[in-house]
Structure formats: C-alpha cells, structure tokens
Amino acid sequence: MVPPPVGRALRDYRALLAEHGPTWGEPPLGYVRMMSYLRFPDHARRMAAGPDADLDAAFRDALGGEVPRGLAVLRLTPGGHRLDHGPALALLSPGRVALTLLADSSRDAPVEVVVDGVAHEVPPGGARLLEATTGSAVTAGGRAVDLRPLTRPAEAARLRVRAGFPCRWTVVSEGGQGWYPPGVPERRDNSDAPFFHGDDLVLDVPAEPVTVRVARGMEYGTAETVVVPAAGEETLVELAPRRLYDAAARGWYGADLHVHMNWAGDLVAAPAEAAAAQLGEDLHVLNLVAGNVAGERVYDLEALRHWAGRDLPWSDASHLARMGVEYRNDLLGHVHAFGVAAPPRVYHTGFAGDADWPPNGAVCGELREPQAVLGYAHPFHGPVATPEDLMADGERNCTARALVVDAALGLVDGVELLHFSDLSATPGTVEVYRRLLGAGNRLAALAGTDTMLSFTRQDTVSSPPGWERVYARPEGPLTGESYARALRRGRTFVTTGPWLELEVDGRGPGETLDLRRGDRVTLIARSAGPEVERLELRTADGPLAEGPGGELRATLTAAEATYVVAVATGGRSARSPLRDAFAHTSPVHLDVDGRQVARREDVRWCLRWLDLLDELIRARARLRTRAQLRDHLDLVEKARAVYESRL
Template sequence: MPLAPTCRAVARAGLLALLPLVVAAAHVAARPNHYGQSDRVERHMLPVVTTGPMDPVWRPDGNALAFAMRGDVWTVPADGGTAVALTAGPAYHYEPAWSPDGGRVALTVDADGNLDIGIVSASGGAVQRITTGPEVDVEPTWAPDGRALFYVSARGNRFQIRRHDLATAEDTLVVAGFQPAVSPDGTRLAYVAPVPGRLGSGGIWVKPLPDGAPRLVYVDETEYRAHPRWTPDGQSLLFVSDVGGSNDVMLVSAAGGDPIRLTIDAHDEFAPSSSPDGARVAFVSNGTGPTTLYTVSAGGGPRSAWRAVPLRARTPRTPAGRVHVRVLGPDGRPTPARVTVDASDGRGYAPDGGFHRVSLANDTHYFHTAGEADVEVPAGRTTVEAAKGFEYRPARLTVDVPAGGVRDVTLRLTRLVDLPARGWWSGDTHVHDLHQGLEGLSHAEFFDQLRAEDLHVTNALIHMDGTRLMGRWDDLTGMPYPGSTPQYILQYGEEFRGSLGHVSMLGVKHFALPFTAGERNTPYAQPVIDAAYVDSAHAQGGIAGFGHPYLSRASTPAAVASTLIPVDVALGKGDFYDLGALYSDELASTEVYYRLLNCGFRLAATSGTDNFSDVGRDPPPGSDRTYVHLRGGGPVTLARWLDGIRAGHTFASTGPLLFLDVAGREPGDEIALRAADAPRLTVRAEATSITPMARLEIVVNGAVVQTVAATDSLHIAVATEVSLPRGGWVAARVVGPPSRYVGDDYAFAHTGPVYVVRDGRRFTSADDARFLADAVDAVRARAWRASRGARRPSARNSRRRSIGRAPCMRRSSGTRSPRIVEYARVPSRAPAGGAAARRLLGLRRANRCARRAAHRGARGGAASGQRRLAVRVSRGAAALGALSHRAGHGCPRRVDGALRPAAAALRERRGHDDARPADRARGVGELRQRGRDGGVRARRDAAGDRVRRRGLRPAPLRAARPAAWLRAVVRRQPRGRPVARALGGDRGTRLPRRG
C-alpha cells in the first residue's frame, strides 16, 4: 500500500477495527475488484501501470510520440531519444491523447482510488481534473476543433461515451460504448460496443455525429483490445484483432468489409496510432516481457520491417535515485520473492524490464524477483518489503533514497514454519498463465513467479474463453514443465468451462474436447452435464473437481443451481471442492460444501486462485492455495500430491496455516465408532499466520460448536471435546480481516473433515438432502430454459452422443466412423453414493453394454476386460454430453432421466439427522429456517423412476406432467420399493463392504 494513504486505504484501515462487520460484509458479497467493475473490465479494459510504453499517440506535427509508462505520461522524439515525463505522483497517469494544437495532453488519472479524466500541458506540470465524480472515467480523445473531449464513463450500470465541452463544462451522453475515436473531420465517431448474439467485448461501430444511427463495421471475439483509431484521410480504421491467434494490428474500411493484417508476428501488438501524414503506424508489442514501442510503414509488415523507438534515457519531473534490493533466505543466499517498493510520492514501482502488477483485493503494487532488483524511484523515504508465500515472515525496511544516488536494501526472510519438513506441501489447483494480458509471459518467467511465491505444486489450466484458446496447445503433455525442480513442480491441466459451472482437471495427459459448453452463437450453445469430463480425468489417472463454486451466498436451491455441483456429486463425480478462489466467496462456498458432506459425500477441501499470470491487475498465483499432507515423508511429486487430495489430507487457505487433530486422526481420515463407544471425541486445532486472524471455529456437521477469538492475531489454538452421538464429520476453520498479505478478500483457512462413522453408518441430514434435491430440480429447469434459446440456431450441428450410448448404437460397417471417440474409465470405487447413483441411473446396464461391445471388438485391438464407457461426439457437437441419453437398446435416456432420479435420490436420503443448534452457522452464525417438502414432489419423482424401470419413455423435460396424469401412471405401476431408496433409507446409509 502506498505510503501516502488514499481514501480507500483510510477506509480499509477503519474497517479493521470493526472486524466482525468486515467479515460479515465480505460474506454477503465477495468482490476482489478495485474499481467496482467486473473482473473482465478490471483485468483487460481499465489501464494499468506498465514498465514498458503503452498507448502511444503522435504529436500533431508528427515529430514526437506521447505514451504511458511507470505511472506517468512521457514524450519522446519519433525516432527515439530521451523520454521526458509530463506528470508526477502521487497519482498514476495513463492513456494520453494529444490536443489538435499540440499544446495539451488529455489523460486518465488515478487519484484517491478512482479513475478520472485530466489535462496536462505538453511541457508538463500539474494535471487539471476534468471529471471528479465517483464513476470510472477513462479513454479520453479530442474533438478535432479542440473544444471538447470525448471520454468513457461507467454510469447507469453501463459504459457510456460522453462529450465534455471545455468552455461550458457541459457534459452530454453520445452513445453507449467505449474506446471512442472521432474522425479527422469531426463528423463521425468510431467506438466499440457489444454486438447482440456475438461473443467478446464488442464490435467496431461508426456513428454519424451528433445523432446518426450507428453502423456495425467489424466484429470479432476480442477482449477490450480493439481500440479503433482513424487514418488521417478518414477512410479507414486501425484496430487490434486476435483472429489470427495473436493480437495484431489490422486495417479495415470505415464503411466495413474485410480487414487487412498489418503486423505479422506470433506475439501481441496493441494500441495502434497513425502518424499525422499517414505514412507510419505506432504501436507496442510485448514479445517476451514488457511492451516495446515500434513504428512501421502504413502498409505493415513482419517484425523485421518494424522500427523500434529506443528510450535511451528518462527525465522524470522530480529528482530520482535508485534502490538496489537483495532478498536473502534463511541460509543467507539470494532467494526468489515477491517485492513491493512504495516510494516517497506514494506510488509503487518495479524494475526496468520487470512485470509491474497490482493485487485487486488490496491495491498493493508488486513484482517478482529472483533475488536481486534495481528500481528507480523518486528521491526520499522509500519502503521496501519482501514476502514469499505463507510460510515465511515478510521482511520490511524503510530507507532514504538520495537524488542521483543508490541505496542498498537487504531483506532476510525467516521461516514461520517449515511445512515440507512436516510433510505438508503447498500447491494451487487453479492457475492460468496466459489470458490476454499485456505481458509477454514465457514459461521461464511464469515459473519464476511460482518459485517466488514458494508454491510447490502448480496446476496451470488451459481453457477456452468463448472460442479462444487461453494457453498453448503443446503445453499439455502429461509431464511436468521441463524446468521443474524436485521442490517446485509446474504441471499443465485443463479447465472445462460450461454455462453451469467449471471443472478443473488435474494430472491429465490429453485434452477432453470441446473446452466449453453453453456458449451462444457457437456449435456448443447447448448446456450439457459435465460428468464426462470428470470421467475423462479419472481415465487418464488424474483427478477433477469444482473451481470457484459460489460468489455469493447460495441460500436457496435456485442459487445452488447456478452450477452442476449437486448433480455431479450425487452421481459420485468429483474429487475436490475449491473452498478458496478469487471469484467465489469462501464462507458462501462452505455452505454448499457442508450440505454435500451432510449427505454422506466426501470431497477434499482445496483452494485454487484462478488468477491470470500475464495480466497486470491480478494477485499472484498461490493467493488461494491447497496444502496436502504426504504421509511417510519423502519428496513431493505430482502423483503423490494428487493422491493426497484423493485421500482428503488437505487444508485450504488464503493465508493462515491451520492444523486439525480429532482423536489422533487428521483430515481425510475416518473414525469408526461402535454403538457402545463414547460419543465424545477430543479435538485439537492450531492456526499460525503471517496475516491477522480474528477467530478459529470448530465445525461439526455444518454447525459451529466452538469459537475461539484471537488474542494473538497471528496464532490461535484450541483443545476441546465434541459430541457426535450419530457420527458425522469434524473440521476447523479460521476467518480474519483483509490484509496486504492476502490476495483474496479476507483471511480464511479450512481443513478437510475428519469423518466419524457410527455403527457402520454415515451421518446424513434429511434437510440438506431435500435442499440439494430441490437444487437438482432447479438445475433441470435452468438447463432447459437455457437450451430453448440455444437449440434453434444450432440444432443441425449440435447432435450429441452420450456415455454408454455409443457402443449400443454401433452397426456393422467396414468404414471408420468420422466421429471423435474418447474413452472414459469408470472408477471401480467411486465416492460415497457413486455406485448407488449409477445403479439408480442404469449406468451399470450401460457398463455391461460397453463391456460386451469392447469384448466383441477385442480382435480389432480394443482392450479386453477394462471397464470403459465410450463417449462419441459428432463433429460440431455441443460437448461430451455425459448424461444426455437417447432411447434405444436399454441404455439410460435423457438429461431428464438423469436429473430426476438424482433429485429423488437426494430427497430420499434420510438418516441420522442431528438436531440443529441455534448457532447452526453456515457463514455468519444465523439460524437458517428451511421449508420442508410435503412429499408430493418425492412421490412424483419416485413414480417417474418406476416408469423408467419398466422401460417406458419418461415425459420430456419441457412437458410439465399434470397431477392427474401422474396419479394415473402411479396406479398402473406395480408396487415396490422406490428406486430412489438406493441411496439411503430411514435407518441411514450403510457403507459398502470392503473387498
């Protein structure tokens, strides 16, 4: 945090004194964004500090360029030379726009935690603020007559382009959109705005001024990178597109048509600007590392044709010196670390060539170093701090930096605790390396970030955002990154991003395609059930789980139905549940996690940051991390780390280190009690932390049974006894306030549960089973509503095949099928309830069918004796629709045929339901009253199950079955135990015999 406190910093400091209210507020709405905008806007649209030039613009005479860098606006001769700063701290300055007469520069200024528009003299000086309101105001551009500024403002819950008259201060709305550019004759406005039915941040529009109708010129799926700019003749527009696989400068006619690619390079180019005579184009390119300023002829060309604009020296507006930073480990040798340098002007700085980043949650500016760094800062009092993950105490030192001199700063890090020596190894289940960032991030630079954060196991997930790949196809090899060491492992995996939640696939060797589902206006518009992706991960020897589950409290079944988590878990799918993640709220996510545990399911407690490591405005990897206990000692490997997650030997954390012992057992273990055994168990929990903690809580079957307030905010311990007369589970959690050492919203840690089985039966809660069954019903309704709009445009290319269906559909043919086939191994031991769920859904019949088909095809090379289910996907298929069954050959049918029995199974899952104490605290300690189902819905679903058992076609999802019809169906069916009882009866759920 800067030394000169901003209003936001002061407010945060005041909130620390009101800790309970802070935590309660964070629980209601977690939002790790600084300016109150969406994560995409803050990460990709809003300006950020860079160590390389950004947003170049030509002086009207064509002899100089202005650009933003290091928090200031600078000018440099067009052929290179000494860069001269026009601005100085404490504010940050971005997005310069030269006035038509060349005497002034408009810019975006970040002062007191808000973005506004300002003007500074072309010779430098104080910035005149044009806007001062609380809204985000960015992207200024001049009217050709110099009398007005056009800019973008976030007002009325959308971005608007506004015109500000400099003489009268009159401010008027022009159009909804962003990235404005006024034509040279002042008669037209080019800008970017969403295009209905199309993915991405928007297309390029041209609107006649002042009140003409906008016309769409060009659209592709970009991420706030287009930035259209006019050519001097007013006939064409320069812009940026990634349609070629990387961001390139393009040229398109202002009347529309096919664009021409001007920069031909594998790296990214941004922010083009045409010279006044139209002969050259200025832009920046990242290559590997920070951006570099280039010009190229108006016709474009490959990198060899570009001309670099060298910055041979810098002249800041205030006297400057340098601070030389050395970070040493406990052994006295240089060690990688995260460093913050807060200078005398209140701003953060990074070394030349470094990656200047800002943590969204706490506005802390930082960079990573291999152990030494040299940083230019304004002369005066400067504070340097180094941190390295959660297990080292941060080191901090304040020095006076002389003008024109160098001050040496040596920081020694000491261990808070040596967890690897105790068998606990940190990792992150969900990190991204490439996601449309401005930094040209190489593998080596990414790996240096992980070592600096002391993150021992990193799972970097390749995924698709819309229809664009985020990552590199060649990175998924099933082997660690070649630069990995015995202590630090980088392994690439996959993230499936569906419209009903995301699935993280760790330890996989090849992709399960497609990456996405539920994306409108694509062949993958149909929402699908994602269980096949979990099966694919298992078939490859990996694991799969649920990332960033819930951003806000999921207190109703409809809210829980925003993801497929209750469906997947009811089917025995999923190995872990990320309690911690940037874009979910930890306490909100625990509510659903507790309900799942209370239905007898077992999921490891994990954390995955979900950060974008090439984006400047984002926290570092490992901000939400998973600690796994590798029993028996020995070195860490990815296979052992994943096995530890499978076994549940974990705790999740955003900072605190939390340990739990229940009667000598650790998280993931099971305590088997006989009927005659005493119900009370001893519990010991201890937390230590580099970030303040407020309280430690013991949780039994979802209820907080004991709270210990922190007397020492960096260490809390408790020893107590708990009573589990009917079994259940015990876990511990820690909650604390926001902190500069926490990359998420607040300090949080949660252990995996220790399970207690009484007389061979697992604890189940009827209330939670009914709640989740209602959530499954809500998922079905939500999926159908979403699919109604998706089916029409993509009906011809979204035919799907399903798990267990393909072998039954095989016909004798001498030709190879054109369909893509992926095989997903069915685990012989699924999580609790999995086998029963598959029995319920008829998947065992599908298994037998698949095995028979595999046996028949053994002579053609099929592996005999392996339990495999085939997934066939037509070309252009919507996804690996695992449970979207079609009629025929006795195989399971329809999404509805899967979801209805799953809901019934949960609803029938009654058992040992402990009385809820008044402080049944799922987040903030309030008693939660839930209405009970009268049983009509359960009887209806059970009747539907009996229909399916007799081989009849169930009613389609879109048809609401009338009650009279349902009663008639029930009367026609033979009496018998409902199939839904397969998951449990009134006396609890018996464990399967070991075998």
C-alpha cells in the first residue's frame, strides 16, 4: 500500500518527530507553540497565550489546581516536592506508560529537574511541561522523584471484540484508562474517549470491570456493555451498533473533505491508518489533503504526487478515498480541493516570510483547471453580524476574507458550513453563507473536520474523521468524478448527524425552478435522527416556516427571485458530541421572470466587505511590488463590478 516515495517521506517525518517532538521543527507560530497543550483542550482554551507568554506557566495557571487525565504534576515546594495525579494506571506486566509531567515550582530559586538524564531548569515560581514515562528516572533539585504511585499491578485478561463489520471501539477500565490492540495508536477524541477502528480484534485488558462501546459514524447509534473478563482467559464481546438510516441506499454519500494524514503531531500516520478510520466510520468519501503547517514543507506531498487523480488502494464501491490538497494563506483564507488530477504549482503563500501573492483567486483558478471542487475551509471562527467582524484587527487567523471575491468570480464551488473552528449553535459561517447566497452567489454547503491522523490527542483534530459530513447525491455509481460533479452542482447538505431532505415542487438542493410572479410552490423538509428538535424552511428573506423534527411543509407564492434552504437543529447526542445537532442544505434556487436572486441588503453587505478587504490588503498584506498589490486589487474591482451589476 505504501509506494517507495511515500515510504521515504514517512521515514523523514519519523526523524522530525524524534528530533523535535510534536512540532516536527515547524516555525513557532501560535498554533505550533500550542500543540503540546491542546492535548488537554478544556484547559488549553483557558490559557492566556499571547505571543510573548510563558506557555508552560500559562498552562499551569489554566489548570487552577486540577490534574486532568494523562497529566501528573510535580509540585516543587520550598520544603521538597510532591506528586499530584489522577487514578493509578493499571499495568498488566512490568513496563512503561507515556506520561506528561508538569513541573510546578513555588520556590524562589531555579530548580533543575532531570528526566532520563536530560536536565530542565524550572525558573522561580515557574513551570515546565515535560515528556516522560511512568518508568522514567526523575530527580528534582538532586532528589529522586518516586513515580511508583502512578501505576498499580493488575491481572491480565484478554478481550476479543467483534461486530461483523469495521467499527469504532472504545474499551475503558477504572479511571477512564483506555485499552488497545497491539500496535494500534492510542487515540483519544475531543471528549477524551479512547478509540480504535476495526473488527474481530484481540486486546489485553485488566481482569476487572471493563466498559466496551461500539459506534460507526453518524448513520449508526451506539451500543455498550460492561464485562468482567477472567484472568488468563479470552472473553468474546459481540456487539454491533444499530443503523439509524442508510444514506447510500437513497443515493447519497457522506464525505469529510478536509482530513490530514500528517500535519506534525505525536505520531506519523500511514495510509493504512486512514483506511482503518474511513472504513470504521463508514465514511463514504475521504479527502486526504496535502498541506503545510507553518513553513515550506508540504506534508503528504509525495502521496499526492503518486495518487493524484486516482482512488486510494482501499477504495471500493461504497467507500472512495482520494488525495487532495489544501491551499493556505492565513490572511485571506484556506481552500481545500477534492478531485485534483495533478499536483498544483502553489500550495501556500504568506508563510516563512513569503509574500501574500499570488492572490487566492489566481491559485483557485489554477486548481479549477482539472475540474477539482474547491471550498473555503474553516472560514469564520465565531459569530458574524457585520463585515467588520470578518476583518477584526487584521489578525492572520485563517479567516476566509477573500471568499467574497472568489465567490463572485466563480472561482470556488462551496464553503465549509461545518468545521472544527466554530461549534456554536448558529455558526458565523452559516450567517455569511446566507449573505453570499442572497447576493447572488451559487455556492454549495460543504463540510470538513480538519482531522489530523498524526495526533492521538489534540483538541478536535484527534477526533475520528467524519464527525461532521457533507452528503452529496451523484448521478450513477460513486466515483471521484461523479461525486465532484454533485458537489459542484450543490446537490448537498451538511450535518453533524441528522438526515435532512429538501424538496421544492420535487426539486432538490442545487436545482433551479424557473417561475413567474404569482406562481405557487410547495416546500417540504424531512429529517431523521433522534436528536432533531426543530425543522426550519428559510428563504433569502429569513425563516418561512418552522416545526418539530420529522416533516415540515409550506407554500410560497413567487414575488421575486429567492432561494430555499432547510435547517435541522437539536441537542447533544453521542452522534454529535462536540456541538448541538445541526444540519443545513444547499439551496434550491427560485428564479422569477428570468431573474436570479440578488437581495439588495445582501449585495450591499458584500460590497462593504469588499471595501474593507481592499483596505486590509493595502495595510496588512506582505507584498513586494506594486504589481503584486495591483493583482489583488484588480480581482477586488472585478468582484465589485459583479456585485454592482446585481443591484
């Protein structure tokens, strides 16, 4: 499965990991510096992490005296030291378990902490985050630190888990300790739940109560049982999740368009791990994107070069995996591409001192040549009420500021409405998307999680791929080409789990009805999923009808061109653990008397956005020549002409 160039790249990544740890030696931009702390996401979010902050001390302060699972705190007190920790870890045989150790000093002089022969200085009143194991030799100020309380001996038993098809398994014992088959990465999701993928797997566990849970992506529920395996014996657990709906049987296939195999991290991920995750989550379409982190290196570039335009080896009739690419500019926004036929010329701009040039639109134009599907990735990070919210202070935070240009010029196909960076009840990205639709842009609703398989525990990105998905309905069998066409046409809806359908006089998302003023149409939204509490039908002017989950009907008399979307919302469930349930369709377009929607308020909103983008580029873009500035401003003016023509 691994061709020689890809194998060599993976070996290079392992060398980077061994030398630099989880940053792999990337330039220390803010998100690179945070990598070690995001293993404890609840506390990392509380950190005061300015550009000049002592992050170890900020992490210590964010803990507020708590000791989360996976961390031990070495308190360096004026009178000596003590070790604070959670429940002791069960050890089935003499060995070591990876450990993150936080040295926290209340002394008024520096303290030297030595871990396995490597010395680290902890400043007065300071802190240091250190990597160790439960078997490490540790001294503090020359005195040995006893790590034995971190573990306890346990009798070994054996567990075999079987569902009859690949699934996601969670096996935990006392204190939330996870157990895994031999050689399987010890992954944990955003909720700190351990998991692995596969079927008919054997693993060693303690001979004490063990909880076994099985799931399989968003089209299935969750099953759970507790067993007490006998010491020295193998216990079979046959458990399977119940299917809630079968999208493929209806001709719909769910995709995660934004997954990284390698992007720094605490391990190096091989294609086999991507295959296990896709099949275990029953994720129909997986787009593995090559991309950079903070410097020049583009991770998984060798895999892209080898497999561009071809299905990855584990693809079958209902599971399609492709190599794609992420183009990145932190000032103007990131774009992911699915269905690329060949590697692009440009992968990133603005990093490592490079100019923010060529403009995003120019790169999108090149990526579109082989008919790839382009979508802005994690576009907006919180509530958005005005165009000013998009610019903020010009921070380089991946906001999709150039989207207003590329949408007007037809250079992108869609927008990630669901992504990791905004988990609010009404994502800001959705509000901007509706503005863009109302201003006459035809964009598909897309989704991508930004899962990174090279992290075993890292905020949302270590959760399994596909926890948010875009469903598309291709014509004919599932292929890379048929799926790309369905995405481009907007035959999509995005979801955290609920099934959602929209019909307008029999037409679905991505389709257009040509009406005359006074024509009446029937709108129907249908949902499935136990977490759906509310259905809504919306036009460019806002909500048209709402009701409980199940089915919602309404009629509309055509007065002026508009669009119709359906939205489903609800509470938390095991199928949408990171946010409240949410699903949103792409629009059905209602043209009236030959005119397309161009709501004046939305067009003017986009024109104001363009004015602010012009100012931002002039003030903040890293450009070396007046010609580079002119290239940006030319695209802004072309987009302005498009919007003004719609008025």
